[in-house]
Amino acid sequence: QVQLVESGGGLVKPGGSLRLSCAASGFTFSDYWMSWIRQAPGKGLEWVSYISRSASTIYYADSVKGRFTISRDNAKNSLYLHMNSLRADDTAVYYCARDIVPKFVGLGYDYWGQGTLVTVSS
Protein backbone atom coordinates (compact mmCIF):
# COMPACT_ATOMS: atom_id res chain seq x y z
CA GLN A 1 0.00 0.00 0.00
CA VAL A 2 1.07 3.57 -0.55
CA GLN A 3 3.00 5.05 2.34
CA LEU A 4 4.68 8.38 2.91
CA VAL A 5 6.75 8.74 6.06
CA GLU A 6 8.29 12.07 7.01
CA SER A 7 11.21 12.52 9.36
CA GLY A 8 13.71 15.15 10.39
CA GLY A 9 11.54 17.57 12.32
CA GLY A 10 12.53 19.00 15.67
CA LEU A 11 13.40 22.10 17.64
CA VAL A 12 15.71 24.60 15.95
CA LYS A 13 16.76 28.14 16.82
CA PRO A 14 15.81 31.11 14.64
CA GLY A 15 18.24 31.40 11.77
CA GLY A 16 19.02 27.69 11.93
CA SER A 17 18.64 24.94 9.35
CA LEU A 18 16.90 21.60 9.12
CA ARG A 19 16.43 18.91 6.49
CA LEU A 20 13.17 17.02 6.25
CA SER A 21 12.88 13.67 4.50
CA CYS A 22 9.91 11.78 3.14
CA ALA A 23 10.29 8.08 2.42
CA ALA A 24 7.84 6.78 -0.17
CA SER A 25 6.76 3.19 -0.74
CA GLY A 26 4.02 1.19 -2.39
CA PHE A 27 4.05 3.05 -5.72
CA THR A 28 6.39 4.06 -8.55
CA PHE A 29 7.80 7.19 -6.95
CA SER A 30 9.36 8.50 -10.15
CA ASP A 31 5.93 8.68 -11.85
CA TYR A 32 4.54 11.34 -9.51
CA TRP A 33 4.98 15.02 -8.80
CA MET A 34 5.46 15.53 -5.06
CA SER A 35 4.77 18.43 -2.71
CA TRP A 36 5.45 19.76 0.76
CA ILE A 37 2.54 21.32 2.61
CA ARG A 38 2.64 22.74 6.13
CA GLN A 39 0.20 23.55 8.88
CA ALA A 40 1.00 25.93 11.72
CA PRO A 41 -0.49 24.96 15.10
CA GLY A 42 -4.21 25.59 15.05
CA LYS A 43 -4.06 27.08 11.57
CA GLY A 44 -4.92 26.08 8.01
CA LEU A 45 -2.92 24.36 5.33
CA GLU A 46 -0.22 26.20 3.41
CA TRP A 47 1.39 24.86 0.25
CA VAL A 48 5.19 25.13 0.44
CA SER A 49 6.67 23.65 -2.73
CA TYR A 50 6.35 21.03 -5.45
CA ILE A 51 8.80 19.16 -7.62
CA SER A 52 8.32 17.39 -10.93
CA ARG A 53 9.11 13.75 -11.56
CA SER A 54 12.62 14.42 -12.85
CA ALA A 55 13.18 17.46 -10.60
CA SER A 56 13.34 19.69 -13.68
CA THR A 57 10.41 21.83 -12.53
CA ILE A 58 10.21 23.29 -9.04
CA TYR A 59 8.04 26.00 -7.54
CA TYR A 60 7.91 27.58 -4.09
CA ALA A 61 5.51 29.68 -2.07
CA ASP A 62 6.69 33.28 -1.73
CA SER A 63 6.96 32.80 2.03
CA VAL A 64 9.81 30.26 1.66
CA LYS A 65 11.43 31.24 -1.65
CA GLY A 66 15.17 31.68 -1.30
CA ARG A 67 15.26 29.89 2.06
CA PHE A 68 13.88 26.41 1.34
CA THR A 69 15.02 23.90 -1.29
CA ILE A 70 13.01 20.89 -2.40
CA SER A 71 14.73 17.89 -3.93
CA ARG A 72 14.15 14.22 -4.61
CA ASP A 73 16.12 11.02 -5.14
CA ASN A 74 14.09 8.65 -7.28
CA ALA A 75 16.61 5.85 -6.74
CA LYS A 76 15.94 6.08 -3.01
CA ASN A 77 12.21 6.83 -3.33
CA SER A 78 12.75 9.91 -1.21
CA LEU A 79 11.67 13.54 -1.12
CA TYR A 80 13.54 16.22 0.80
CA LEU A 81 13.07 19.75 2.05
CA HIS A 82 16.16 21.71 3.04
CA MET A 83 15.16 24.64 5.24
CA ASN A 84 17.55 27.50 5.95
CA SER A 85 17.20 30.83 7.79
CA LEU A 86 14.31 29.45 9.76
CA ARG A 87 11.94 31.87 11.45
CA ALA A 88 9.36 31.51 14.19
CA ASP A 89 6.56 31.61 11.62
CA ASP A 90 7.98 28.50 9.95
CA THR A 91 6.82 26.54 13.00
CA ALA A 92 4.39 23.95 11.66
CA VAL A 93 3.69 20.32 10.94
CA TYR A 94 5.21 19.58 7.55
CA TYR A 95 3.49 17.04 5.32
CA CYS A 96 4.71 15.47 2.12
CA ALA A 97 1.97 14.65 -0.34
CA ARG A 98 1.54 12.92 -3.68
CA ASP A 99 -0.39 14.32 -6.63
CA ILE A 100 -3.28 12.05 -7.50
CA VAL A 101 -2.66 11.65 -11.20
CA PRO A 102 0.70 10.34 -12.41
CA LYS A 103 2.68 12.82 -14.50
CA PHE A 104 0.38 15.73 -13.59
CA VAL A 105 0.56 18.46 -10.97
CA GLY A 106 -2.09 20.46 -9.20
CA LEU A 107 -5.06 18.11 -9.50
CA GLY A 108 -5.17 17.13 -5.83
CA TYR A 109 -3.15 15.25 -3.24
CA ASP A 110 -4.35 11.71 -2.66
CA TYR A 111 -1.74 10.49 -0.19
CA TRP A 112 -0.24 12.39 2.72
CA GLY A 113 2.34 11.44 5.28
CA GLN A 114 1.66 11.67 8.99
CA GLY A 115 3.60 14.92 9.22
CA THR A 116 6.71 15.99 11.09
CA LEU A 117 6.72 18.92 13.51
CA VAL A 118 9.21 21.72 13.09
CA THR A 119 9.47 24.17 15.98
CA VAL A 120 11.54 27.32 15.56
CA SER A 121 12.22 28.91 18.91
CA SER A 122 15.09 30.26 20.95
Place this chain on the structure above:
Amino acid sequence: QSALTQPPSASGSPGQSVTISCTGTSSDVGGFNYVSWYQQHPGKAPKLIIYEVHKRPSGVPDRFSGSKSGNTASLTVSGLQAEDEAFYFCNSFTGTNTVVFGGGTKLTVL
Protein backbone atom coordinates in the same frame (compact mmCIF):
# COMPACT_ATOMS: atom_id res chain seq x y z
CA GLN B 1 -0.53 34.01 -3.34
CA SER B 2 -3.61 35.07 -1.38
CA ALA B 3 -5.54 32.33 0.34
CA LEU B 4 -8.88 31.27 -1.06
CA THR B 5 -11.85 32.48 0.98
CA GLN B 6 -13.92 29.98 2.93
CA PRO B 7 -16.49 30.62 5.66
CA PRO B 8 -14.91 29.83 9.04
CA SER B 9 -17.81 27.65 10.10
CA ALA B 10 -20.80 25.71 8.82
CA SER B 11 -23.29 23.45 10.50
CA GLY B 12 -26.19 21.12 9.92
CA SER B 13 -28.23 18.43 11.59
CA PRO B 14 -27.82 14.74 10.83
CA GLY B 15 -29.41 13.87 7.51
CA GLN B 16 -29.37 17.43 6.25
CA SER B 17 -27.19 18.88 3.49
CA VAL B 18 -24.62 21.61 3.91
CA THR B 19 -22.63 23.51 1.30
CA ILE B 20 -19.24 25.11 1.86
CA SER B 21 -18.01 27.78 -0.53
CA CYS B 22 -14.48 28.54 -1.67
CA THR B 23 -13.95 31.85 -3.46
CA GLY B 24 -10.89 32.76 -5.43
CA THR B 25 -10.14 34.71 -8.57
CA SER B 26 -9.93 34.17 -12.30
CA SER B 27 -6.24 33.37 -11.72
CA ASP B 28 -6.97 30.31 -9.64
CA VAL B 29 -10.44 28.82 -9.02
CA GLY B 30 -12.01 30.52 -12.01
CA GLY B 31 -9.18 29.81 -14.40
CA PHE B 32 -8.64 26.10 -13.84
CA ASN B 33 -10.72 23.00 -13.16
CA TYR B 34 -8.07 22.04 -10.62
CA VAL B 35 -9.99 22.55 -7.40
CA SER B 36 -9.71 19.93 -4.69
CA TRP B 37 -11.23 19.52 -1.23
CA TYR B 38 -9.82 17.92 1.90
CA GLN B 39 -11.34 16.70 5.13
CA GLN B 40 -9.22 16.89 8.26
CA HIS B 41 -10.07 15.49 11.66
CA PRO B 42 -8.15 16.82 14.68
CA GLY B 43 -4.64 15.42 14.91
CA LYS B 44 -4.90 13.65 11.56
CA ALA B 45 -3.49 14.27 8.11
CA PRO B 46 -5.88 15.75 5.54
CA LYS B 47 -7.86 13.36 3.35
CA LEU B 48 -8.71 14.08 -0.27
CA ILE B 49 -12.45 13.96 -0.88
CA ILE B 50 -12.86 15.85 -4.19
CA TYR B 51 -10.42 16.61 -6.99
CA GLU B 52 -10.69 18.32 -10.36
CA VAL B 53 -13.76 20.20 -9.06
CA HIS B 54 -16.15 17.24 -8.91
CA LYS B 55 -14.31 13.91 -9.04
CA ARG B 56 -14.32 11.59 -6.03
CA PRO B 57 -11.39 9.33 -5.19
CA SER B 58 -12.30 5.70 -4.70
CA GLY B 59 -13.72 5.05 -1.27
CA VAL B 60 -15.20 8.51 -0.78
CA PRO B 61 -18.99 8.31 -0.34
CA ASP B 62 -21.15 9.93 -2.98
CA ARG B 63 -22.63 12.08 -0.20
CA PHE B 64 -19.70 14.37 -0.99
CA SER B 65 -19.99 16.37 -4.21
CA GLY B 66 -18.18 19.32 -5.73
CA SER B 67 -19.04 22.02 -8.23
CA LYS B 68 -17.80 25.34 -9.51
CA SER B 69 -19.35 28.50 -10.87
CA GLY B 70 -17.10 31.32 -11.95
CA ASN B 71 -14.53 32.06 -9.25
CA THR B 72 -16.36 30.09 -6.55
CA ALA B 73 -16.14 26.37 -5.91
CA SER B 74 -18.49 24.54 -3.59
CA LEU B 75 -18.46 21.35 -1.57
CA THR B 76 -21.82 19.83 -0.66
CA VAL B 77 -22.16 17.19 2.01
CA SER B 78 -25.53 15.43 1.83
CA GLY B 79 -27.07 13.19 4.45
CA LEU B 80 -24.84 14.61 7.18
CA GLN B 81 -23.40 12.08 9.58
CA ALA B 82 -21.67 12.58 12.90
CA GLU B 83 -18.33 11.51 11.42
CA ASP B 84 -18.51 14.34 8.88
CA GLU B 85 -17.72 16.79 11.68
CA ALA B 86 -14.25 18.02 10.74
CA PHE B 87 -12.34 20.84 9.09
CA TYR B 88 -12.64 21.18 5.31
CA PHE B 89 -10.07 22.90 3.10
CA CYS B 90 -10.28 23.80 -0.57
CA ASN B 91 -7.27 24.07 -2.85
CA SER B 92 -6.57 25.32 -6.35
CA PHE B 93 -3.76 25.43 -8.84
CA THR B 94 -2.95 28.97 -9.97
CA GLY B 95 -1.88 30.82 -13.07
CA THR B 96 1.57 31.41 -11.62
CA ASN B 97 2.08 27.65 -11.32
CA THR B 98 1.71 27.75 -7.56
CA VAL B 99 -0.91 26.21 -5.32
CA VAL B 100 -3.21 27.95 -2.88
CA PHE B 101 -5.40 26.66 -0.05
CA GLY B 102 -8.49 28.12 1.53
CA GLY B 103 -8.45 29.13 5.19
CA GLY B 104 -10.60 26.18 6.18
CA THR B 105 -14.16 25.65 7.37
CA LYS B 106 -15.13 23.88 10.57
CA LEU B 107 -18.20 21.76 9.92
CA THR B 108 -20.28 21.03 13.00
CA VAL B 109 -22.94 18.32 13.00
CA LEU B 110 -25.58 19.52 15.44
